[in-house]
Amino acid sequence: MQLTRRHMAGALAALPLAPLLGGCGTREDDALTIWAMGNEAASLPALLGGIAWPADAPPIAVQPLPWTAAHEKLLTGFAGGSLPSVGQVGNSWIAELAAIGALAPVPAYARRLLHDQFGAVVDTNRIAGKTWGVPWYVDTRLQFYRKDLFARAGYDGPPPDWAGWKAALHKVKEQAGDGNYALLYPLNEYEQLTTLALSAGARMLHDEGGRGAFSEPEFKAALAFYKSLFDEGLAPRVSMAQISNVWTEFGRGYFSLFLSGPWTIGDLKRRLAPALQDDWGTAVNPGPDGIGSAAPGGSSLVVFADGAHDKAAWDLVARLTASVAQLALHEATVDLPARRSVWTAAGLMRDPAVAPFRVQLERATALPKVPEWERIVTEMQIVAERMVRGQFSVDEAAREIDARADRLLEKRRWMLEKGRAL
Amino acid sequence: MSAQRRTSEGASAVGRAGEVRAGWAMASPALAAILLFFALPAVASLFLSFTDFDIYALADLGNLRFVGLANYERLIQNPLFWKAMTNTLLFVAVGTPLIVALSLFAAMLVNSRWLKWRPVWRVALFAPYVTTLVATAVVWRYLLHTRYGLLNYLLSFFGVPPIDWLGSPTASLPAILLFVGWKTFGYNMIIFLAALQTVPRELDEAARIDGAGWLTRLRHVTLPAIAPTMLLVSVLTVAGMFQLFAEPYVMTQGGPAQSTVTILYFMYEEGFKWWNLGSGAAVAFLLFLCILAVTLVQLRITKRSGAI
Numbered sequence A: 001m002q003l004t005r006r007h008m009a010g011a012l013a014a015l016p017l018a019p020l021l022g023g024c025g026t027r028e029d030d031a032l033t034i035w036a037m038g039n040e041a042a043s044l045p046a047l048l049g050g051i052a053w054p055a056d057a058p059p060i061a062v063q064p065l066p067w068t069a070a071h072e073k074l075l076t077g078f079a080g081g082s083l084p085s086v087g088q089v090g091n092s093w094i095a096e097l098a099a100i101g102a103l104a105p106v107p108a109y110a111r112r113l114l115h116d117q118f119g120a121v122v123d124t125n126r127i128a129g130k131t132w133g134v135p136w137y138v139d140t141r142l143q144f145y146r147k148d149l150f151a152r153a154g155y156d157g158p159p160p161d162w163a164g165w166k167a168a169l170h171k172v173k174e175q176a177g178d179g180n181y182a183l184l185y186p187l188n189e190y191e192q193l194t195t196l197a198l199s200a201g202a203r204m205l206h207d208e209g210g211r212g213a214f215s216e217p218e219f220k221a222a223l224a225f226y227k228s229l230f231d232e233g234l235a236p237r238v239s240m241a242q243i244s245n246v247w248t249e250f251g252r253g254y255f256s257l258f259l260s261g262p263w264t265i266g267d268l269k270r271r272l273a274p275a276l277q278d279d280w281g282t283a284v285n286p287g288p289d290g291i292g293s294a295a296p297g298g299s300s301l302v303v304f305a306d307g308a309h310d311k312a313a314w315d316l317v318a319r320l321t322a323s324v325a326q327l328a329l330h331e332a333t334v335d336l337p338a339r340r341s342v343w344t345a346a347g348l349m350r351d352p353a354v355a356p357f358r359v360q361l362e363r364a365t366a367l368p369k370v371p372e373w374e375r376i377v378t379e380m381q382i383v384a385e386r387m388v389r390g391q392f393s394v395d396e397a398a399r400e401i402d403a404r405a406d407r408l409l410e411k412r413r414w415m416l417e418k419g420r421a422l
Numbered sequence B: 001m002s003a004q005r006r007t008s009e010g011a012s013a014v015g016r017a018g019e020v021r022a023g024w025a026m027a028s029p030a031l032a033a034i035l036l037f038f039a040l041p042a043v044a045s046l047f048l049s050f051t052d053f054d055i056y057a058l059a060d061l062g063n064l065r066f067v068g069l070a071n072y073e074r075l076i077q078n079p080l081f082w083k084a085m086t087n088t089l090l091f092v093a094v095g096t097p098l099i100v101a102l103s104l105f106a107a108m109l110v111n112s113r114w115l116k117w118r119p120v121w122r123v124a125l126f127a128p129y130v131t132t133l134v135a136t137a138v139v140w141r142y143l144l145h146t147r148y149g150l151l152n153y154l155l156s157f158f159g160v161p162p163i164d165w166l167g168s169p170t171a172s173l174p175a176i177l178l179f180v181g182w183k184t185f186g187y188n189m190i191i192f193l194a195a196l197q198t199v200p201r202e203l204d205e206a207a208r209i210d211g212a213g214w215l216t217r218l219r220h221v222t223l224p225a226i227a228p229t230m231l232l233v234s235v236l237t238v239a240g241m242f243q244l245f246a247e248p249y250v251m252t253q254g255g256p257a258q259s260t261v262t263i264l265y266f267m268y269e270e271g272f273k274w275w276n277l278g279s280g281a282a283v284a285f286l287l288f289l290c291i292l293a294v295t296l297v298q299l300r301i302t303k304r305s306g307a308i
Helices: A005-024 A038-049 A067-079 A091-099 A108-114 A119-124 A147-152 A162-176 A191-199 A217-231 A246-252 A263-271 A274-279 A310-320 A323-333 A340-345 A355-362 A373-388 A394-408 A410-417 B002-048 B055-059 B070-077 B079-111 B118-130 B133-143 B150-156 B172-196 B201-209 B214-225 B227-242 B246-251 B263-273 B277-305
Strands: A032-037 A060-065 A086-090 A134-139 A142-146 A257-260 A280-283 A297-304
Touching: A032 A038, A032 A067, A032 A310, A038 A060, A038 A323, A060 A067, A067 A086, A067 A091, A067 B055, A067 B263, A086 A091, A086 A310, A091 A119, A091 A297, A091 A373, A091 B055, A108 A134, A108 A310, A119 A134, A119 A355, A134 A323, A142 A147, A142 A355, A147 A162, A147 A274, A162 A217, A191 A217, A191 A257, A191 A373, A217 A373, A217 A394, A246 A257, A246 A263, A274 A280, A280 A355, A297 A310, A310 A323, A323 A340, A373 A394, A394 A410, A410 B055, B002 B277, B070 B277, B079 B118, B079 B172, B079 B227, B079 B263, B118 B172, B133 B150, B133 B172, B133 B246, B172 B227, B172 B246, B201 B214, B214 B227, B227 B277, B246 B263, B263 B277
Parallel strands: A032 A060, A032 A086
Antiparallel strands: A086 A297, A134 A297, A142 A257, A142 A280
């Protein structure tokens, strides 16, 4: 055959199709694939080098996912039947993945992995009497505050009870000068309000997660307290988009207190001016009368249902959550270890910025475990923002959140009726 | 003789039938592809929009319920849907004239006879269209940066205070429009360029001899000659603007304060973030109706003016 220009052009045009042919070959089913996200994925290859993986076990393949796309990837992976054997899953996604049957429960022989853990974190992973993941690292949100600005107002730190806490914030605000505030509660974030609600003992959903419980007195108390912080001028009515840089504004004293997680410790150490390094600290959340609560966060390692290599997968989870590997993970990523004994081994209790996280994690409360939860809190915050901006009273807002939650939970109620919901 | 004619007539009838068969045979692969990959999914998604397909149904199809028009009813009550609709209409209303004008201007520029190195300019102006969207979005995020951005730097010469392009609810939409315009005008420019080269030079010269200025020649010679192309480009741009998704997804993720949530972005969130595929399909169907309506109106207008 004579090779003409047309043939060449045709061959060139078909080049992009070449990878498709690769898809026709045999798939590599003998490897044990693990999906992980962000920093954890980046440090996994080094971690795997240290776990003494047996030579006769299937080789491990790490596939990193970006955090922003991980949730969708997990669901589309389930829909397409292409989930790996093991995966890192945000604790708040476990309810959803368990409800659709994507996860395998922790088998009896691996149940020892759940000892030496924080109760609230394990509770987050326990649905319908089974545990669906082994906590890998943990986090939660508590207060970051400016020690110097609280000292100027006459306080060592934020007091633990709501009344005292608010009085202290008023003093801080008086000292802060014009245009500055005492605290930052961005109106587009729901974590602040859920933390207050958990501290007040609100359950937020009832009837097995079939209906909203936002009109119950505990949640209303939290909602009213939240509203008063803005009405009394302690917090600016802004969303996160209007704060160009949290650390800079914190350093400038635009606000003296905000809510965030352990990742902020590293950020503050890196980004705050050296002169301010001794002037910030962390403190546990306040509650109506004494130390409050928080929602446990972090990631767990899960084994996906009907994946290959069940035994090897749980073996890998066991090795990755063992104390030595936990310590290595903490050193590589600064993630807080899920095992409580590792906290002592890593000397974390000696770090005054980290120690309050331990106290808070011991006093954490699991959020409602229904797949619709994230959408419900998103709606809750939309209503709360409107309330703060004066569109609703506290009672009206509570009723509106309940109405929206009930609408979102309609399918779940139908599932519960049919006995199909987890 | 007559028998002969009859046979020849018969033969031609058979030939016509054969031609028809051959025509169908040749068109059938394309028709089958359209049926399989376009018509069938379209009907399926219309059907999907009458169900409450969600993650429960994903786990077990037995959890699927037929809900009639409830998805549409809920959409109409959803303020975010209307916000997305308004944003999209803004993009269409402001973006279409902007992009059409920009690409026509660029096409006339690279078509002009006094320009040297014309092929180089053509490639340079066409390059944004063929560059990867995510890579260009990263560069544009730098250009639009509040403190280090080139755009704010240039504006500072005119005494304009720094604008938080991607962080302020009022500036984000123009910022995305700038990016979209820069990214897409190259394709339209090529179409316009092809049309401009068919405009008879004699007409232009005759008008010039008659004393017509640049603007008059543009209005009375060039634009009438390229009117059909103008229609094609504006239909394509309107359709493209209605389907704006990747740009806000990469640049702002719909924010700040949902000011860049387009209808397609809303559909994506509904379908793949919250996994309400039934409701997402309803949005898709409404979007389809919108684009169809706008295109029909445009066709009607141009038919009346005799461009086609």
